[in-house]
Amino acid sequence: MTRFPLPSLSLLLFLGLLTGCSAQTDRSVQTDTASTSDTLAVTKSEAEWKEELPHMACFVLREKGTERAFTGEFWDHQEKGVYRCAGCGQALFDSDHKFESGTGWPSFFQPAEGSAVLEEEDDSWGMRRVEVLCSACGGHLGHVFEDGPRPTGLRYCINSAALAFDADSTSVQGVKYD
Numbered sequence: 001m002t003r004f005p006l007p008s009l010s011l012l013l014f015l016g017l018l019t020g021c022s023a024q025t026d027r028s029v030q031t032d033t034a035s036t037s038d039t040l041a042v043t044k045s046e047a048e049w050k051e052e053l054p055h056m057a058c059f060v061l062r063e064k065g066t067e068r069a070f071t072g073e074f075w076d077h078q079e080k081g082v083y084r085c086a087g088c089g090q091a092l093f094d095s096d097h098k099f100e101s102g103t104g105w106p107s108f109f110q111p112a113e114g115s116a117v118l119e120e121e122d123d124s125w126g127m128r129r130v131e132v133l134c135s136a137c138g139g140h141l142g143h144v145f146e147d148g149p150r151p152t153g154l155r156y157c158i159n160s161a162a163l164a165f166d167a168d169s170t171s172v173q174g175v176k177y178d
């Protein structure tokens with residue numbers, strides 16, 4: 001009985017997925033993106049982003065992708081500090097506002113500052129959700145839902161790949177490296 005070369009075929013498909021960030025999706029850009037990008041402090045071409053960002057960060061920030069639950073770097077990350085945008089470095093979320101949501105994505109009940117994120121209606125995948133974007137570079141971060149804990153009742157469900165973590169230096173008391 002002849003066996004089909006399935007393993008190599010799936011490997012090829014897998015490799016194809018890995019390079020997905022360079023593959024242009026034909027999903028039409030939302031009409032409000034143009035007005036948003038006019039006000040962004042950090043603007044780069046998609047080619048420049050692709051050059052600079054790791055694959056997953058590019059997939060999330062620039063293609064509005066979602067990492068798989070429980071696979072990201074920060075869903076179970078407890079350290080004190082600031083979560084910055086992996087694209088432009090703007091401070092987005094504070095560890096003081098992080099909570100264990102059980103979803104497998106880092107979750108916060110509020111942004112570090114209200115102005116750090118933009119929120120836009122997102123009707124993709126047949127769902128009405130509110131998308132969360134970095135207000136400086138327009139990168140996609142995740143979504144915000146109204147089932148979070150007090151005091152806000154909000155749950156900012158954010159992709160680890162869209163974040164870079166800065167440990168709080170004041171929590172390492174008296175340590176000097178000079």
Ligand SMILES: [Zn+2]
Nearest residue numbers: 085088134137
């Ligand atoms: Zn950003």
